[in-house]
Amino acid sequence: MSLLRKEWMAREPDFPWLEAGDVAGLESVLGELGWLKPGERVRSAECAGEGNMNLTLRVITSERSFVLKQARPWVEKYPEIAAPWERSCVEQAFYARVAEFPAVADRMPHIFGQSESARIIVMEDFVDARDLTSLYKGDHLDDEELHILASYLRALHVATEDSPTPPLENREMRALNHEHIYVVPLDSENGLELDGYEPGLEDAARRLQADEEFRAAVASTGERYLADARHLVHGDYFPGSWLRTAGGIRIIDPEFAFFGDPELDVACATAHLALAGRPRADAERLIDVYASGTGAPVLDAARLARYAAIEVVRRLIGVAQLPIAATRGERAALLARARNAMLGARHEALWP
Numbered sequence: 609m610s611l612l613r614k615e616w617m618a619r620e621p622d623f624p625w626l627e628a629g630d631v632a633g634l635e636s637v638l639g640e641l642g643w644l645k646p647g648e649r650v651r652s653a654e655c656a657g658e659g660n661m662n663l664t665l666r667v668i669t670s671e672r673s674f675v676l677k678q679a680r681p682w683v684e685k686y687p688e689i690a691a692p693w694e695r696s697c698v699e700q701a702f703y704a705r706v707a708e709f710p711a712v713a714d715r716m717p718h719i720f721g722q723s724e725s726a727r728i729i730v731m732e733d734f735v736d737a738r739d740l741t742s743l744y745k746g747d748h749l750d751d752e753e754l755h756i757l758a759s760y761l762r763a764l765h766v767a768t769e770d771s772p773t774p775p776l777e778n779r780e781m782r783a784l785n786h787e788h789i790y791v792v793p794l795d796s797e798n799g800l801e802l803d804g805y806e807p808g809l810e811d812a813a814r815r816l817q818a819d820e821e822f823r824a825a826v827a828s829t830g831e832r833y834l835a836d837a838r839h840l841v842h843g844d845y846f847p848g849s850w851l852r853t854a855g856g857i858r859i860i861d862p863e864f865a866f867f868g869d870p871e872l873d874v875a876c877a878t879a880h881l882a883l884a885g886r887p888r889a890d891a892e893r894l895i896d897v898y899a900s901g902t903g904a905p906v907l908d909a910a911r912l913a914r915y916a917a918i919e920v921v922r923r924l925i926g927v928a929q930l931p932i933a934a935t936r937g938e939r940a941a942l943l944a945r946a947r948n949a950m951l952g953a954r955h956e957a958l959w960p
Contacts, residue, residue, distance in 0.1 A: 628653060662678060663677070692781050717731040777836065805929065842865055845873040875955070920945075
């Protein structure tokens with residue numbers, strides 16, 4: 609257990625700290641919140657997927673199953689990193705905001721219960737669903753899935769354009785994300801050991817970190833990320849937030865949501881298609897479907913390219929590494945292409 613976890617649990621002894629396998633504790637909390645039916649008993653509560661930010665449990669009771677998410681004041685995957693405790697409230701606000709838009713809400717889990725004080729969301733369990741981090745291991749998206757991913761984003765952005773009331777600013781989560789996207793990867797003293805992912809990657813990172821032109825472009829893009837804009841964005845639109853279910857693609861984990869640039873979401877998806885080694889045609893299909901729908905925001909191509917480029921960089925030489933097997937030269941080559949995409953303001957440069 610990390611020191612940060614120990615300190616928080618000692619500081620807040622009455623908070624309902626949940627854990628995988630703690631059936632009795634979970635049953636007590638759910639009962640106190642009134643979320644169990646009369647006579648319903650919790651049978652199991654095990655980790656659901658490889659979530660990064662939150663404790664995520666698949667709960668099986670005597671009558672049903674559901675997924676429970678609890679935010680804690682640390683990053684679940686990296687418990688030595690502090691994280692805003694209010695992110696659960698932001699996620700709850702996102703679900704409430706999009707509930708009236710079927711094209712968005714129908715692609716997300718149904719919410720059964722929410723508690724701000726316990727930092728808990730209880731939501732629909734997509735039985736046998738798998739997240740699409742399988743893309744990093746050779747899986748692919750078919751044309752319909754690409755269409756759904758693009759159409760979801762377009763619907764989200766169109767439905768929320770110029771409607772930031774009540775505000776969804778999410779400034780603390782944005783600050784955390786900004787640090788790990790725009791600052792840590794370019795800090796030559798960040799202590800990250802990269803050669804285990806690819807021999808020579810540390811040297812490639814050092815060269816990029818010393819590139820003043822690149823650093824200036826990243827800083828400018830980071831300032832744009834922190835600025836408020838006109839559309840509600842998912843904020844972390846990558847394969848870990850995409851589920852393949854029996855009913856088609858579903859979208860989860862909007863805890864990084866805020867009113868920002870629509871290019872951010874499209875760029876994040878584009879970057880991860882490049883990181884997964886998918887053909888450029890997949891990215892062009894996603895962008896074209898997004899842009900072709902009624903009322904779609906006009907995407908700024910340069911802004912999209914820069915957001916995509918830095919997302920690639922942070923996933924290659926930052927903390928939040930992806931489940932990609934060790935490589936020989938591929939990461940450094942993609943890192944160089946990301947530099948070209950950033951400075952040339954062309955997302956196409958992410959591909960050879």
